[in-house]
Amino acid sequence: MSTTTPTTPTTQQNPTYSEAFQSGVREEMKLNPNIFILGTDLVERGGHFAQVKGIAQEFGVDRVKDSPISEAAMVAAGLGSAMYGCHPIIDLNFIDFSLGAMDEIINQAAKIRFMFNRPVPLVIRATSGVALGGAHHCNSLESLFAHTAGLSVAVPSRAYDVKGLIKTALRSPDPVIFLMHKKLSGVRGEIGDENTFIPFGSANKVKSGKDAAIISYGYTIVSAQKAAQNLAEQGIDVEIIDLRTLYPLDTDTINETVQKFGRVVVADEAPMFGSITAEIAATASEANFKHLKGPIIRVGAARAPLSANPQMSEAAIPSVNDLVEAVKKVMSY
Amino acid sequence: MTTDSKWGKETLRQMLLIRNFEETADKLTLRGKVPGGMHNSSGQEAVAVGVMSALDPKDVIATTHRSHHHTIAKGMPVNIVMAELFTKATGCSGGRGASMHLADVENGHFGGNGIVGAGVGIAMGAAVGIKQMGHKKVAVGFVGDGGVNTGRTWEAVNMAVIYKLPLIIIVDNNQYAVETFVERVTGGNDIAKRGAGFGLPSFTIDGQDVEEVHKYTLEARNRALAGEGPTFINALTYRYYGHNVGEKGQYRTQEEIADWRSHRDPIDRFSAKLISEGALTQADYEAMINSVAKEIEEAVDFAEKSPLPDVSTILDGVDSGLLGASK
Numbered sequence: 001m002s003t004t005t006p007t008t009p010t011t012q013q014n015p016t017y018s019e020a021f022q023s024g025v026r027e028e029m030k031l032n033p034n035i036f037i038l039g040t041d042l043v044e045r046g047g048h049f050a051q052v053k054g055i056a057q058e059f060g061v062d063r064v065k066d067s068p069i070s071e072a073a074m075v076a077a078g079l080g081s082a083m084y085g086c087h088p089i090i091d092l093n094f095i096d097f098s099l100g101a102m103d104e105i106i107n108q109a110a111k112i113r114f115m116f117n118r119p120v121p122l123v124i125r126a127t128s129g130v131a132l133g134g135a136h137h138c139n140s141l142e143s144l145f146a147h148t149a150g151l152s153v154a155v156p157s158r159a160y161d162v163k164g165l166i167k168t169a170l171r172s173p174d175p176v177i178f179l180m181h182k183k184l185s186g187v188r189g190e191i192g193d194e195n196t197f198i199p200f201g202s203a204n205k206v207k208s209g210k211d212a213a214i215i216s217y218g219y220t221i222v223s224a225q226k227a228a229q230n231l232a233e234q235g236i237d238v239e240i241i242d243l244r245t246l247y248p249l250d251t252d253t254i255n256e257t258v259q260k261f262g263r264v265v266v267a268d269e270a271p272m273f274g275s276i277t278a279e280i281a282a283t284a285s286e287a288n289f290k291h292l293k294g295p296i297i298r299v300g301a302a303r304a305p306l307s308a309n310p311q312m313s314e315a316a317i318p319s320v321n322d323l324v325e326a327v328k329k330v331m332s333y
Numbered sequence: 334m335t336t337d338s339k340w341g342k343e344t345l346r347q348m349l350l351i352r353n354f355e356e357t358a359d360k361l362t363l364r365g366k367v368p369g370g371m372h373n374s375s376g377q378e379a380v381a382v383g384v385m386s387a388l389d390p391k392d393v394i395a396t397t398h399r400s401h402h403h404t405i406a407k408g409m410p411v412n413i414v415m416a417e418l419f420t421k422a423t424g425c426s427g428g429r430g431a432s433m434h435l436a437d438v439e440n441g442h443f444g445g446n447g448i449v450g451a452g453v454g455i456a457m458g459a460a461v462g463i464k465q466m467g468h469k470k471v472a473v474g475f476v477g478d479g480g481v482n483t484g485r486t487w488e489a490v491n492m493a494v495i496y497k498l499p500l501i502i503i504v505d506n507n508q509y510a511v512e513t514f515v516e517r518v519t520g521g522n523d524i525a526k527r528g529a530g531f532g533l534p535s536f537t538i539d540g541q542d543v544e545e546v547h548k549y550t551l552e553a554r555n556r557a558l559a560g561e562g563p564t565f566i567n568a569l570t571y572r573y574y575g576h577n578v579g580e581k582g583q584y585r586t587q588e589e590i591a592d593w594r595s596h597r598d599p600i601d602r603f604s605a606k607l608i609s610e611g612a613l614t615q616a617d618y619e620a621m622i623n624s625v626a627k628e629i630e631e632a633v634d635f636a637e638k639s640p641l642p643d644v645s646t647i648l649d650g651v652d653s654g655l656l657g658a659s660k
Contacts, residue, residue: 035630036465062465068495073488080458080472083443084393086465103485107448108455114650115429118438149651187376200656248656 014188018050020159021125021180024166025052025089029059032087035170038065038077039091039125048093049127049185071100075124079109082122087170095126095179096139109175110150119173123166128155128179129219130269130317131299134308140270140301142280145177146246152200153177153246157221159189161244164198171197181219190312201248209239212263212327215254215280217243220267220318227323238327246276251283258284262293263330270318272300294333297326337542338612342621344543345607346387348378348600350625351402354411355574357629358401358418366419366636371432372399373574379599380505380568381406383546384473385459387554388570393441393472395455397505400445403475404435407442411628412635421639428642443472449510450483452476453502457489460498460563471557472500473550479510481524489532490565498520499557500526501550504538504567511576512584528565540568541599571597 015023029035037052043066046053056064067074071092078090092098098105105124112120146153151157152174156162162180169176192198206221207228214224221242228238241257245248258264264284266277281296301317355375362371374381381402388394396403404414409425417424420431428435436444443459446452456474463470480486481504493500504524508515516522528535534556538547546568553564571593575582607613 032464038461065496068488068491070488070492072485073457073492076451076454076489077458077492080395080443080455080460081462081465082458083438083455084459084462084466086462088461103448103451104454108446108451112438112444113652115426115434116436116438116444117427117650119653152652152656168656172653172656174656176656201425245656255551315590 012257014190014197015159016190017159017162017180017184017187017195020162020189020191021051021166022053022055022189024163025170026055026058027168028170029055029063032170033091034064034085035087035191036065037089037091038067038074040067040069041064042091047091049180049182051125051180052091071097075101075104078122078124079104079120082120083118086120087123089123089125092124092126094137095128095141096136098124098126098141105151106148110148113174114150120175122175123169123178124175125178125180129181129183130306130313131182131315132308132310133204134313135305138306138313140268140302142177142179142246143270143274143276146174146276151175151177152248153179153216154200154244155179155246156244157181157184157218157242158187159191159305161180161198161204161242163198165200165244168197168199179218183219198244200245201250203250203253204242204244206240206242207238210237212236212265212330213239213241213257213261213263214265214267214327215241215243215257216267216321217246218226218268220269223318224267224322226320227327230320230324236331247321251306254280254284255287258288258296259291262291263333264296265295265299265323265326265330267299267318267323267326269301271303272298274305275300294330297330299323299326334544335610336607336612337366339384341603341607342529342617343614344382345563345600345603345613346621346625347386347406347572348383348543348603349622350628351378351381351405352600353625353629354405354414354632355401357633358415359574359578361633365431367452368420369419369431369433370578371401372577374399374402374572376593376598377505377507377540377570378402378574379543379546379603380503380519380540380570383543384503384550387547387550388473391441392470393443393456394475395443395447395452395459395472396475397452397477397480398433398445398447398449399477399505400435400475401432404442404445408440408490409437409442410434412632415632415636416526419634419636419639421636422642423635423639448504450480450486453480453486454489457493457500460500461496463499464496469558471501471554473503474499477510478504478506478508478515478519478524481527482510487527487531490508490528490533490563493563494531494533497560497562500563501557502563502565503550503552505570506567507570507572509572509576509585512582516582525565528567533563533565535565537567537569537604540570541597541602543599543603545609
């Protein structure tokens with residue numbers, strides 16, 4: 001597990017989660033002339049989440065390209081140019097839109113190194129997770145990508161990790177799915193300097209605890225922190241592990257955590273059926289059965305499309321209270 | 334127009350090599366030597382050789398499930414191609430690809446493809462890379478008449494137009510999408526007109542005339558190198574065998590196949606032209622036929638004797654492992 005937790009408190013001077021992305025990309029673009037960004041509404045607007053604001057003005061429109069809304073061609077442009085020797089960032093805006101480019105991602109980009117021994121240094125960036133917008137703007141597809149051999153998946157929960165992980169991705173010869181939670185876009189936090197790289201497959205201990213652990217990622221880390229406060233008032237001290245990437249997965253930290261507490265909750269906001277939380281709970285149980293005091297409890301979303309109605313949408317995904325109840329359940333064994 | 338003798342002989346030899354390769358590989362497939370089968374391109378040689386003879390060896394191609402002819406014309410040695418069909422360790426993809434996944438990315442062959450329509454997008458992406466890096470090269474994306482009914486093909490064409498990419502799109506139009514005649518499934522029934530709708534030069538040409546294919550490709554390449562953007566070429570051709578080896582096709586008549594073979598065969602047409610112009614003697618031609626047959630025989634021998642890939646390597650190369658290396 002990494003020990004890269006920032007030491008100074010978060011202040012208003014710190015950059016946002018989106019600005020952390022800009023910062024990491026800028027630094028790497030200065031060093032590598034073959035990095036370019038392609039996506040919709042990037043040049044003037046700086047992307048719908050301000051994730052590349054000002055970069056076109058600094059580096060020019062040859063390196064920040066406005067694209068038609070044409071996901072298959074966008075990813076193909078990234079894939080072919082990555083095979084050729086560039087290091088493109090393809091910005092798909094919402095990961096829901098990647099479904100129009102699934103052949104390019106899963107059949108092509110993920111398999112070229114294996115079949116043709118050719119690196120595909122391609123970053124596909126998109127927002128992910130549940131916010132407003134309904135069934136076509138709130139999918140959590142990370143398990144699908146983590147399931148696909150050849151792809152790596154980043155799911156940062158804070159500015160520091162966004163910057164450190166995108167910098168690592170932009171030095172990697174492999175395709176990376178970089179998922180930024182839309183509800184975190186404006187959240188400020190400290191970031192690392194130009195030499196701070198966060199390796200994929202290294203979880204971060206957000207909070208130490210004595211009684212039980214919540215293993216999670218993305219926006220659910222925010223909910224887990226609120227749940228931990230609530231549980232502290234009830235005398236339960238919970239540890240929080242942020243996975244930061246889903247592939248490679250930090251199985252060492254997962255196993256250590258299960259062995260340490262024997263009481264573990266795995267949580268995210270994707271539909272639970274067939275999700276990454278199922279993978280973690282199953283493999284961690286197989287590997288650490290004798291350390292378990294009870295079953296690993298999973299918390300996730302209903303197997304239903306997300307509704308546009310905010311109350312219906314909230315009802316489909318885990319609440320802070322669901323996390324509190326799950327921890328109390330593992331404490332009951 | 335008289336054909337340059339040296340170019341003509343090399344072009345003819347390439348087409349003969351492909352024909353012999355395909356007919357030999359077809360028989361070997363029926364004998365169970367080619368896992369997963371293969372797609373025979375016999376009849377379509379002029380498209381592959383006409384295009385490739387107009388390119389620089391460093392230019393990029395990305396192609397389709399039927400790509401032996403493109404691959405051989407691109408310059409991959411036939412023993413390496415045959416070994417890949419046999420899924421041997423010495424094949425171009427180390428036996429991981431077989432017939433549909435021939436590639437040599439280092440030398441500009443960005444791969445055959447199991448997914449209809451995928452090749453144009455990959456070639457378009459390579460053209461993005463060429464332009465980003467300021468290189469003087471072009472990329473060629475091959476697609477079939479089946480692939481022109483996939484959305485991804487046209488997304489790629491549109492992107493090539495708006496970015497003025499050095500891309501040539503070649504429809505290797507053998508008129509049958511697996512077993513379905515092109516007219517039955519192609520709205521408007523004019524593929525070149527579809528291309529023109531995207532605002533790029535778009536042509537339908539005789540894909541059985543190797544010199545015509547060469548000429549249109551050369552012009553397209555010159556436009557691309559001059560910064561004038563992509564060109565769309567619909568090359569009408571015909572495949573003599575089924576979609577896949579061993580197919581019992583009921584969807585076309587034997588008369589139709591015989592007509593294409595006897596009246597429009599690209600090798601017969603071009604060899605007759607070279608002989609009539611005095612660029613080639615009948616004896617030269619026969620020697621050429623024997624020479625390619627020997628080359629293919631040696632390729633089969635190489636493939637037969639090559640080792641199988643080591644199954645303990647099935648996890649090798651899935652990813653670099655570098656993302657987590659500093660852990």
